[in-house]
Amino acid sequence: MNGPEPPAVEQAAAPPKPEPPPEKYPFWTYQDVVLVGALALPLLVLTFALVGGLFWLFHWRPSQKALQVLPAQFIFYLLWFLFLYGWIKLRYGRPFWRSMAWVVPRQGLWSSSTWGILTALAVIVLGALLRPPEIEMPLMELLRDRVSIALVGFFAVTFGPLCEELAFRGFLLPLFIRSLSAVPGILITAILFASLHGPEYAWSWRHLLLITLAGAAFGWMRHRSGSTATATVMHAAYNLTFFVGMAAQRVPQ
DSSP, rough: OOOOOOOOOOOOOOOOOOOOOOOOOOOOHHHHHHHHHHHHHHHHHHHHHHHHHHHTTTTTOOSSHHHHHHHHHHHHHHHHHHHHHHHHHHHHOOHHHHHHOOOOOOOOHHHHHHHHHHHHHHHHHHHHHOOOOOOGGGGGGGGGSSHHHHHHHHHHHHHHHHHHHHIIIIIHHHHHHHHOOHHHHHHHHHHHHHHHGGGGTTTTTHHHHHHHHHHHHHHHHHHHHSSSHHHHHHHHHEEEEEEEHHHHSSSSS
């Protein structure tokens, strides 16, 4: 005859596992910025030397200034971003485009194009108040004929905004904001962005101030939307607005 069964021993509930800390974003560091940035100058020299060597090898010197400059610039962007892409994938094992915040927000991208046009109009008004000096800018050398105007226009609303926004608002801005907060991060990124365009505008401080303000607007869009794609569309619309105005004045009759 079996006796009474012993009472079941209740097992103590296992303590809940602590949630993992949220992933730090951006996950790259200033050491990565220094490495990737240090590659830019030698890579730029290499690409211009490569394109110049090909022109010499094939005894071809295009009469259009844009055909002399834009191929090297395009190759430079391509090689530099291939390195950045490989660095993000191989060193950190992360997807490149999502790491650069290349996402489409819920409200879409069309509103950012409107902001780009409004930013261009605001810069035009402010430029009229600042009255920048009439100087012969290197940029104007690329707008001497119809072919050059078409090439510069295509580059200015496609590869230019894409590459610049990925570099400045996709790669640099999140790190500056994490370290310094939003306003200083946006302004510092905008100043660096304007410095990139310094040679195009003969280092005119008034032009660089206007470009800094435009860069700050692009940074605000990136920070507000959480999307580098929106900043890219805004930048493209901004460039298109200016390009249409310049082309209307420069197209040979």
